[in-house]
Amino acid sequence: MSQPPGQHLDFRELVERGEPRQIAKRVRLDRGFYLMCMAITMIAVIALLVLLGSILINGIPGLSWSFVTNFTSRDPGKAGILAPLAGSIWISAICAVVALPVGVATALYLEEFAARNRFTNLLRLNISNLAGVPSIVYGILGLTLFVRMFGLAGTTQDPALEIGGETYAMYYDVTGEPLRVPVENRSVTPTLETGTIAYMQRVLDGPDGELIFTDHWEPIPLTIVEDSANAPLANGVIPAVDAGLPVDYEVEKPWYYVQFPFGQTVLAGGLTLMLVVLPIVIISSQEAIRSVPGSLRSGSFAMGATRLQTVSRVTLPASIPMIMTGAILAMSRAIGEAAPILVLGVALFITDVPQTLMDPFTVLPMQIYNWSARFQPEFRALAASGIIVLLFVLLAFNAIAITIRQRFSRPLQ
Amino acid sequence: MSEAAPTDMNEVRGRGRPKSRVLQASWDVFARTALLGCACFSILITALIIGILAYETSRFLAEVSVVDFLTGLEWNPLLGEEKHFGIWPLIAGTLLVTLVAAIFALPIGLVTAIFLSEYAPARLRSVLKPVLEVLAGIPTVVYGFFAVIVITPSLQWLGKLVSGEAVFGPYSAASAGIAVGIMILPIVTSLSEDAIRAVPKGLRDGAYALGSTRFDASAKVVVPAALSGIMASYLLAITRAVGETMIVALAAGGLAQLTILPWEQVQTMTAYMVQIFLGDAPATGVEFKSSFAVAGILFLMTFLLTFTGYRILARFREEYE
Structure with missing residues (x-):
């Protein structure tokens, strides 16, 4: 100036x-x-x-390696943040994989293909409005659309359609060992008789005398006894009173397992966050595409290229660094969102890292919220440690964004 | 390209390049249609939001009368013998938190924007801009934690110092409002600064030529010229404050009451939804359905705010472009 x-x-x-x-x-x-x-x-x-x-x-005092590698616990001294950390990474990956192509395609359409008419104006207005919708409202959309699928396809506990999973009914025998009986789906109650084959988890003796539960399940014939008081204490013996309804159902999920509706799973969470960040991705991609000088496009057209050729070989490559920067910033927004995930009704107490798209999950901001909402200072200290981990993840994201911007942005003039 | 440039059109064809203009043109149409499909997805999202909220609200209004819902002054769906579903305490709570946030953030944001664009030396700017960017990137749950652990105790201390009594409890509208204010500060600042920077340099030069000081130029020429953009930035920031969830869920409290006293605890619309979805109500009950109706009102409010904001913004862009 x-x-x-x-x-x-x-x-x-x-x-x-x-x-x-x-x-x-x-x-x-x-x-x-x-x-x-x-x-x-x-x-x-x-x-x-x-x-x-x-x-x-x-x-800082609560930060340690075990805080990052432990699961959450009711004992603040042992509580860790592994499950939410893994959940956040899963969710933002799914979010990126879906939001990025759809968002960039929408931006390309608006900037390069759209005619100037009322429909295009409506599209633009709609995207601006979507960017202002509170994220908790997207949570409601995600709950209805992904978690429950309008209630049209069974419930989340008893999905109408499952692909690839093996369902087992769980029982406990007199020794307290869990037993699995294969069933068709989660609404079936198997009839247990003496001689029915169930599966029992093989347990090994560890070197220090502790028990190691393996993934191997061995068949064992059941014995149903009427008189539970005098039942012989042996594996596979189930008192008749316990042989009615199973304690629980378990689904062995291969990586390609899918259920409809999705339920409170990683996939539903990722797609819900995709709804939240889509307008942001669209708007930042639009800005990226708009920043490509018109002379580059004119040059391409002058050499006889069609619009598609111009877009795919000139405009898009030139705007990729800026698009990626915007996308990563959108992902860091997604990682920090708690409200939409909270609406989905995800379980707070998760003691497993999600392995498949259909596993339950929680995310870092949810865990931080849960800890912050308690009055005990130990849990608030945990929340602060969790925030440091969250900010560290965000810092990593932003470092990637800056690297991309500096590495790939060439002067265009 | 490493290989030698093709010299012969036959060679080009032999390499599998597009064979005709017709083929290329049809690819163009195909790409255009596919991209249009993606663009329509955003319209589908809006349609689904409106559809779901309208459907669930209508199911809620089948059990609670519209008049009670829209005019009632009492909201206690979870406690007490008789359930009341009057939306006003929730709206008042939302507006109170938003008001505190606006009183905090709007003047500070505008002054910061003026300072950044008209006064600040380049070195100070290079410090302030990243600070604002970092503030903008901090997740809202972190602001909620900040409210609980710093703002609320500070207000409690301050309240005791001034009045001698414990006026602030563990939850208050003021605490949540200040945290929301810090959260929307970068939005006000960056959008207002954009608007101020969009004012043509000629206007400033004119003011200086007439003997203006920087303050005269800023206050009497630049800010009035950028007023529509500043208003739009205010509206968009207020939209964010209205829809903010995690901060109010942590710091504002859980008691829906009609009050304008910032040291009272209030429940906002979003905080009520958090309470319901965290499992305080059975998923089939009227309380659960009420959260969809509350979401419907929230959506309407934010829609009107954003719509007005962008209308103002569009007009102000036309003025100078």
Whole structure:
């Protein structure tokens, strides 16, 4: 900006020169406003410093490697953040895989193909509006659309359609060992008789005398006894009173297992967050595509390229770095979102890393919310440690975004 | 390309390049249609949101009368003998938190934007911009934690210092409002700064030529010229404040009451939804359905705010482009 003349005048000088007092007053006002601006602007800096400071002071003592590798626990001393961390990474990956192609395609259509008509205006207005919809509302959409599928296909506990999974009914025998009986689906109650083949988990003796549960399930014929008080204490013996309804159902899921409706699974969570970030991806991609100089397009057309050729070989490659930067920033928004995931009704107490798209999950912000909402200072300290992990993940994302921007952005002129 | 450039059209054809203009043109049409399909997905999302909210709200209104819902001044679906579904306490709670946030963030945001674009030396700018970007990138649940662990105790201390009594409880609208204010501050600042920067340089030069100080130029020329953009930034920031969930769920409290006292606890629309979806109500009950109706009202409010904001923004873009 050019130096405005007012800045070089000192008001004392003006007064000495006998300039009208009004000018001196105005210059003094300008100085005063400048100082006030400085002070007010510092509020943002102070807010950030206090925010980060309070988190570091509360969170650093609880940070350790075991905090990152442990599952959550009711004992704050043992609680860790592994499941939410893994869940967050799963969710943002799914979110990126779906939101990026759809978002970039929409942006390409709007910037390169769309005619100037009322429909295009409607599209633009709609996207602006979607960007302003509170994320909790997207949670409601995700709950109805993905988790429950409008209630048209069974319930989340008893899905109408399952592909690839093997369902087992769970029982406990008199020794307390879990037994599995294969069934068609989760609404079937098997009839147990003496001689029915069930499966029992093979347990090995560890080197220090502890038990190691293997993934191997061995067949064992059941014995149903009427008199549970005098039942022989042996594997495979089930009192008749316990042989009715199974304790639980378990589904052995290969990686390609899918159920409809999705239920509170990784896939449903990722798709819900995709809804939240899609408008952001579209808007940032539009800006990226718009920043490609028109001369590049004109050059391409002048050499006889069609619109598709121009888009796929000139515009898109030129705007990819900016698109990727925007996409990563959108993903970091997705990683920080708790509200839409909360609406899906995910379980808070997860003690497993999600292995397939159809596994239950939780995410970092949910776990942080859960810990922050408690009054005990131990849990609030855990929340602060969790926030440090979350901010670290975000920092990593932003570092990637900056690297991409610097690595691939070439001057286009 | 590493290989030698083709010299002969036959050679080009032999390599499998597109054979005719017709084929290329049909690919164009295909790509255009596919991209249009993706673009229509966003319209489908809006349609689904409106459809689901309307359907569930109608099921809720089959059990609770519209008049009670829209005019009632009492909201206690979970406690007490008689359930009341009057939306106003929730709206009032939302507006109170938003008001506190707006009082905090809108003036500070505008002044920061003026400072950044008109006054700040380049070095200070290079510090302030990243600070605002970091603030904008912090997840809202972190602000909620900040409210619980720093803002609420500070307000409690301050309240005791001023009045001698414990006016602030563990939850208050003010605590949540200040945290929401810090959250929307970067939005106000960056959008207002865009608007201020879009004011043509000629207007400033004119003001300086007439003997203006920077303050005169900013306050009497630049800000009035950018006013529509600043208003739009305010509206968009307020939209975010209205829809903010995690901060109010942590810091504002869980008691829906009609109050304008910022040290009281309030329940916002979003906080009520959190309470329901975290499992305080059976999934088939009227309480559960009520959360969809609340979401419907919330969607309407944010829709109107965003729509107005973008209308203003579109008009202001036309002025200078």
